[in-house]
Amino acid sequence: MKKKVTWFLLLSTSLVLGSCSWFNNAADVYDESEVSSTNHASSSVDASASQSSSQAESEASSGMSESSVSEEVSALGVIDYFPMREGYQAVFAGDGNEFAGFTRTYDFIRDDFLTMRTATGGTTTLEVVAITPDRAEVLVTKPETYSHEELTYDMITQTGEPVKTLIEGPIEVGHTWDSDGRQREITGIDVPVETTTGSYEALEVTEYGEDSERREYYAPDVGLVYVADESTDPDATYLVTQILAQLSFEGWGETITFYYPNGENRFEQVTDTIQMTTNDKMALKFTQLFQGGNSADQQLMGKSVEINTIDVNSQNPGQGKTVNIDFNEHIRKLADDPQGKAKLDAIMASIQQYYNADEIRPTIEGEYMVIDGLVTLTAEKPLYLVPEDVYPY
Incomplete structure (x- = not known):
């Protein structure tokens, strides 16, 4: 991964x-x-x-x-x-x-x-x-x-x-x-x-x-x-x-691996290069990517869904590095999508891979992520477990 x-x-x-x-x-x-x-x-x-x-x-x-x-x-x-x-x-x-x-x-x-x-x-x-x-x-x-x-x-x-x-x-x-x-x-x-x-x-x-x-x-x-x-x-x-x-002094290209579902229990990946500059926020960049701004022309989130913040803890990779990601409430609309769980898996996999993180901790407006029929996270189990089959290679 x-x-x-x-x-x-x-x-x-x-x-x-x-x-x-x-x-x-x-x-x-x-x-x-x-x-x-x-x-x-x-x-x-x-x-x-x-x-x-x-x-x-x-x-x-x-x-x-x-x-x-x-x-x-x-x-x-x-x-x-x-x-x-x-x-x-x-x-x-x-x-x-x-x-x-x-x-x-x-x-x-x-x-x-x-x-x-x-x-x-x-x-x-x-x-x-x-x-x-x-x-x-x-x-x-x-x-x-x-x-x-x-x-x-x-x-x-x-x-x-x-x-x-x-x-x-x-x-x-x-x-x-x-x-x-x-x-x-x-x-x-x-x-x-x-x-x-x-x-x-x-x-x-x-x-x-x-x-x-x-x-x-x-x-x-x-x-x-x-x-x-x-x-x-x-x-x-x-x-x-x-x-x-x-x-x-005009910024640079940032490489991101983007995962998306392609049929039942199957995932694909593409590597996109997005334009970055000093002080850019990755929450906005990933929001745009997941809303359809990717070379695969895949929409994992609706236009009303936004990522509020993304941050990491102080640990190094392999030593408990955790990425925290907070969504607005519209992420719950994935519950009505037949591929909602697969799209959520792909979103989490893309972010966790980009940050080279050991764990990912998603929340919705600061609260533990709960999406009916898809995921229920709690204080005892706050981490999202990305299935291994998301990574096709």
């Missing part, structure tokens, strides 16, 4: 995209063309070719050139280098690791909190970043989160997770801070970065690991544009780069 990803794959992916808490992929590596230091205010990034003397860098798709002098103090702040822009979708091309490339979307922007998803070839991870004038820090990381879902304030602020500080002020060369046990440092300002999306004057942040270094480049009004990760162990060298290849 749900997408399954091995924890080994999740771990390796989480090491590759891991700076911006944007996942530490064990294979993410630093470009060996040069190592930034406090003696070099900046480096010039050339995305078209690596100018390193090392063999690893010469094979990379992007790299670092000779150091150049830059300003040591920026007139810009953290928010300028990590802007919360609606409709954001970025595609990063990766080199040096199978899962280095990724796509990122900004799903929700609420006050100082940015909810973003990063999808590699192996998994998708949700992160919540708190962005203030002084710092940008990752408060929440949720693996295997493929859906457009918003966490509550308590779920964000009461996780107890280690905080990963991506950027910290003051924005000046040599400023250092601790981020979840690793030291990070501003090593360059106004560093030239060339990508297929344009030329940028970027902030360079270096993270020092025990046997590795990672450099991240943030451009004003854009955010992350380039990452280079490299080993500092001469006996175990590696290099992984990630460079901005596509950038849009």
Whole structure:
């Protein structure tokens, strides 16, 4: 029913995209063309070719050139280098690791909190970043989160997770801070970065690991544009780069698997792509889908039926993740439909699958779901059990 990803794959992916808490992929590596230091205010990034003397860098798709002098103090702040822009979708091309490339979307922007998803070839991870004038820090990381879902304030602020500080002020060369046990440092300002999306004057942040270094480049009004990760162990060298290849502020396509009954005791499925943008509500999107706005031209709910809200609890998939869905009273009209139970099963299956949830808890105007002849849920049995035969594959 749900997408399954091995924890080994999740771990390796989480090491590759891991700076911006944007996942530490064990294979993410630093470009060996040069190592930034406090003696070099900046480096010039050339995305078209690596100018390193090392063999690893010469094979990379992007790299670092000779150091150049830059300003040591920026007139810009953290928010300028990590802007919360609606409709954001970025595609990063990766080199040096199978899962280095990724796509990122900004799903929700609420006050100082940015909810973003990063999808590699192996998994998708949700992160919540708190962005203030002084710092940008990752408060929440949720693996295997493929859906457009918003966490509550308590779920964000009461996780107890280690905080990963991506950027910290003051924005000046040599400023250092601790981020979840690793030291990070501003090593360059106004560093030239060339990508297929344009030329940028970027902030360079270096993270020092025990046997590795990672450099991240943030451009004003854009955010992350380039990452280079490299080993500092001469006996175990590696290099992984990630460079901005596509950038849009017009939203993105969200993939949803839609189930529907097709004859007695038979179900079919189609995969539709719906247009999404920052702060969109999935309750409305699913309402439109079930009312007939799908490629199968199947209507599971009448036009008067609406989904009021959809939310999830704080658990991860496989650990009790529950999706809560509340309908208006017109959902009870399914009791008069000869295929009412099958349609209700298909609705629940579609939502549970999209959220990669272990359980689904439906209500009607906040009360336990009771539909004559179809389902009766109670305080003792509040969960809807989706029959296995709904999933045709």
